[in-house]
Amino acid sequence: MAMHAYGLSWIDENRLFEVTDHVFGKMFxxxxxxxxxxxxxxxxxxxxxxxxxxxxxxxxxxxxxxxxSLSNAIGLWHQKVLGLSGRLVELGSNGGGVDLRTAPGVLLPSWGKPGYFEVKNRFNTIKASDEKDVWDTLKLLAQSNNAVSYLIQVIPSKREPYDHPWVPSGRAADERIRCCDGVTAYAFAFDRPTALHELYEALPAVLDDVRLEHGLPLATATDGELAEDLFNSVFPDAPAE
Structure with missing residues (x-):
């Protein structure tokens, strides 16, 4: 098997290639x-x-x-990449309705409790009519496991970090049911404040490797300056404290 290197010493780069190929390969x-x-x-x-x-x-x-289709796939990709962290594990179809949980023995620093996580690519991915059901699922997991549940909104509505109670319409605030932005989620998962930005910088190279895997030539080079401007226009500079 080919070895893959993207300058990301804090993640298994071969597994990163594998999950990227799994999610995006069919799109080629x-x-x-x-x-x-x-x-x-x-x-x-x-x-x-x-x-x-x-x-x-x-x-x-x-x-x-x-x-x-690509936008929908990005959310799944984030879920699988976060699952490569030593702190989080994917739950699969038997996960009680959410995507990830903290690995055995790992506790959320501010709570001293395990965590459960639902991953969405954007702050507005969930339809308003479905938000209460997602909240109820997160609450049930928190109650049943003496845990804290999170909705990870990788792309935030504003360029600000946050980690606060998630309160959809029709539900009262509960400190155990929270939401956070992508920078904050990745910082916890990989114990690295710049993890999401570094991953973003490596993404073109990872996708080029996927193209080669499927017998396609390298894609047109990414405009690095524009790509950086796009990231900085959306994501906060640092995770929530």
């Missing part, structure tokens, strides 16, 4: 025959309303569809 394959068919009426209407060539609209619609 040809478009599935089971993909939803295009909507000709909508596409023609968009072309006329936006005064754009129909071919450009069709290509954009295909890209939009792929991007939606």
């Amino acid at each position: 394959a040809a478009r599935s025959k089971d993909s939803l068919p295009p909507d000709p009426f909508t596409l023609v209407a968009q072309a006329k309303i936006l005064d754009e060539p129909l071919r450009a609209i069709v290509d954009f619609d295909d890209l939009r569809s792929r991007n939606k």
